Amino acid sequence: MGIGDKTRNIGKIVEGKAKEMAGKATGHESLERKGKAEKIKGKVKHAVERGKDTFRH
Secondary structure, eight states, X not given: OOHHHHHHHHHHHHHHHHHHHHHHHHTOHHHHHHHHXXXXXXXXXXXXXXXXXXXXX
């Protein structure tokens, strides 16, 4: 996994967590759901990249 992919995926996780927390704080359910979805998407992409890395080495 390249450093760019790794930071991009971690960035998505952090961004999703921030949106989720902002949604909870303001009572904005839609923002909270979007944040959760983005966080999960980042985690899945990160796991896929780690799996690719495992098979390459």
